[in-house]
Amino acid sequence: MTFVKVEQHGGPEAYVQVDNEELVPAEGQILVELSVSGVNFLDVVQRRKALPTPFRAGVEGVGRVVSTGDGVTDFEVGTRVGWMAGGQGSFSQFALVQAAKAVPIPDDIDDETGVAALMQGITAHYLTTDTHPVTSGDVVVVHAAAGGLGQLLTQVAVLKGATVIGTTSSEEKAEIARANGASHVFGYEDFADKTLEVTDGIGANVIYDGVGATTFDDDLKAVRTRGTIVVVGNASGPVDPVDVNTLNTSGSLFLTRPTVADHVRTADEIRARTDEIFAWIRNGDLTINVGARYPIAEVTDAFAALESRATTGKIVLEH
Numbered sequence: 001m002t003f004v005k006v007e008q009h010g011g012p013e014a015y016v017q018v019d020n021e022e023l024v025p026a027e028g029q030i031l032v033e034l035s036v037s038g039v040n041f042l043d044v045v046q047r048r049k050a051l052p053t054p055f056r057a058g059v060e061g062v063g064r065v066v067s068t069g070d071g072v073t074d075f076e077v078g079t080r081v082g083w084m085a086g087g088q089g090s091f092s093q094f095a096l097v098q099a100a101k102a103v104p105i106p107d108d109i110d111d112e113t114g115v116a117a118l119m120q121g122i123t124a125h126y127l128t129t130d131t132h133p134v135t136s137g138d139v140v141v142v143h144a145a146a147g148g149l150g151q152l153l154t155q156v157a158v159l160k161g162a163t164v165i166g167t168t169s170s171e172e173k174a175e176i177a178r179a180n181g182a183s184h185v186f187g188y189e190d191f192a193d194k195t196l197e198v199t200d201g202i203g204a205n206v207i208y209d210g211v212g213a214t215t216f217d218d219d220l221k222a223v224r225t226r227g228t229i230v231v232v233g234n235a236s237g238p239v240d241p242v243d244v245n246t247l248n249t250s251g252s253l254f255l256t257r258p259t260v261a262d263h264v265r266t267a268d269e270i271r272a273r274t275d276e277i278f279a280w281i282r283n284g285d286l287t288i289n290v291g292a293r294y295p296i297a298e299v300t301d302a303f304a305a306l307e308s309r310a311t312t313g314k315i316v317l318e319h
Contacts, residue, residue: 003092004057004299006047012303014047015057020092025069029096032081034063037090038115039294039302039315041233047303056089057299062105062115063095063319072099074267080105082274084119085264091299093319100267103274108282116148116288116314119260121277122270123232124152126263128160131256132206132228136161139199141191141207141222143215144235145182146173148314151289153208154180159285165204167191167215169309176312180287192218203227213237225251230258235309289313 001020008014025031038060047057062082065075075081083090086101105114128134140157144150145166154164158181166177166185174185186194188211195204203224209215210233219229231239247253264270280286291313294302305311 001093003089003094004296005054006051006057007054009047009049009053012047012300012307015091015299015303017297017299020094023094023096025067025072025096027070028072028099029069030065030072030075030081030099030102031067032061032063032087032095032097032102033066034061034090034093034095034319035111036063036115036319037061037296037317038084038119039306039317040084040119041235041306042119044303044307056092058089058091058095058317059087060084060115060119061087061090061095061097062111062118066094068099074099075102075104080111080114082114082118084122085261091296091317101264101270103271106278106282109278112290112293112316113281113288115316116290117277117281117286118274120149120152120314121286121288122264122273123149123260124156125273125277126260127153127208127230127232127258128156130263131230131258134160134162134206138162138205139165139195139203139224141165141167141195141204141209141219142177142182143167143188143207143209143211144233144309145177145180145185146312147210147309148289148291148312149210149232151176151180151313152286154182155286156280157181159280162205165191165195165198167211173312176289188215191215192222195222199224206230208232210234211236212239216240220246220250220253223251223253226253227251228254228256230256232258290316292316293318
């Protein structure tokens with residue numbers, strides 16, 4: 001049995017596999033045997049500098065409870081659970097997870113769908129219900145619309161009655177965005193002009209930007225007066241510091257950089273979000289796309305693919 005560890009900050013090659021020590025759940029923890037784990041940009045941020053080394057890699061997974069610590073009453077041995085926080089070290093056969101951060105996976109949701117619906121599904125949920133409550137008639141720009149988060153954001157926004165404008169880097173990815181409900185799909189280089197064109201010069205109500213440095217200046221042009229720009233990632237690099245007066249001169253704009261951690265602070269909040277997400281999947285309103293699968297032993301290749309921005313949908317590691 002092995003687990004994936006980061007001993008020094010760096011690129012995907014920083015992941016190393018080492019022998020797993022025996023794990024015993026402490027109070028409030030569950031020990032889970034994983035079947036799958038999820039590949040996320042949060043893992044990249046941790047690996048590059050966010051966590052002190054050495055550390056156990058992986059934040060998201062699905063598996064079955066094999067033992068419980070004192071005080072755990074919500075889960076029994078054999079229960080299938082998932083998490084996207086509170087289970088650091090998920091790139092492993094076994095992981096210790098805070099019971100308060102875990103959610104039961106319904107019997108009609110398979111493991112891959114479950115893990116793909118956690119980090120990205122919860123993120124799409126809070127972005128469209130809390131950060132900017134999307135309503136019928138809104139015009140929503142989703143950058144990287146063919147990516148794992150972009151596909152879910154597009155579907156949820158359409159479900160709420162919005163018109164979605166997606167951006168992608170290729171026609172192949174544009175077809176994926178359209179299949180998820182995007183009414184218009186443009187390239188990154190001219191999306192601002194095209195967005196103004198299809199909205200009669202008004203612009204978008206909200207822009208969800210997971211690209212960052214290369215798109216932010218054009219976001220300011222493409223969003224309408226009193227519109228909202230939500231920076232949700234930095235695939236092209238972090239956005240430069242913003243002069244707050246720019247928001248005034250660009251149309252009294254709202255700008256935010258939220259994080260999922262602040263939207264899953266209690267067990268009740270996590271479960272309320274996943275209950276709705278699983279219901280959308282069950283009802284056929286939300287389709288989960290697993291874009292690539294890698295054995296856990298090929299974790300370096302999985303992250304090389306993610307960081308090249310060549311992938312679509314969720315990347316899953318099989319244990």
